[in-house]
Amino acid sequence: xxxxxxxxxxxxxxxxxxxxxxxxxxxxxxxxxxxxxxxxxxxxxxxxxxxxxxxxxxxxxxxxxxxxxxxxxxxxxxxxxxxxxxxxxxxxxxxxxxxxxxxxxxxxxxxxxxxxxxxxxxxxxxxxxxxxxxxxxxxxxxxxxxxxxxxxxxxxxxxxxx
Numbered sequence: 001x002x003x004x005x006x007x008x009x010x011x012x013x014x015x016x017x018x019x020x021x022x023x024x025x026x027x028x029x030x031x032x033x034x035x036x037x038x039x040x041x042x043x044x045x046x047x048x049x050x051x052x053x054x055x056x057x058x059x060x061x062x063x064x065x066x067x068x069x070x071x072x073x074x075x076x077x078x079x080x081x082x083x084x085x086x087x088x089x090x091x092x093x094x095x096x097x098x099x100x101x102x103x104x105x106x107x108x109x110x111x112x113x114x115x116x117x118x119x120x121x122x123x124x125x126x127x128x129x130x131x132x133x134x135x136x137x138x139x140x141x142x143x144x145x146x147x148x149x150x151x152x153x154x155x156x157x158x159x160x161x162x
Contacts (some may be wrong), residue, residue, distance in 0.1 A: 007122040021055035054089035
């Protein structure tokens with residue numbers, strides 16, 4: 001398979017997870033709320049809740065999930081998977097530069113992280129696609145502006161000749 005085909009499959013999985021997260025959020029939130037009241041809360045419950053939040057289509061949920069994941073990273077809990085979840089969330093928000101920075105950080109910790117390496121390829125592919133679209137847009141804009149200037153010059157010189 002090509003990188004584009006793999007990326008398309010990955011994006012379809014993200015859409016499926018977004019639908020599933022909508023149903024899971026209330027239960028995971030209740031579990032975390034109960035857990036956080038304990039003297040020593042299980043951070044895995046927090047991780048699961050944060051992960052489900054980042055898979056949501058809601059920007060508010062994504063933001064809250066990333067905040068929780070960053071708290072877990074600061075506490076040095078499951079750092080690789082937290083970084084991966086943050087990167088996936090950024091990818092789903094088309095925040096390519098930030099996503100790539102987080103993936104690079106993950107791959108510095110574990111160069112063999114399979115999903116991190118895949119996401120790195122997907123982000124590079126998405127960035128290249130975006131850069132191409134921007135380049136085409138700029139090119140079309142330059143051509144349009146040049147044509148308008150030439151047309152204006154031709155019309156202006158035609159009026160002077162009369």
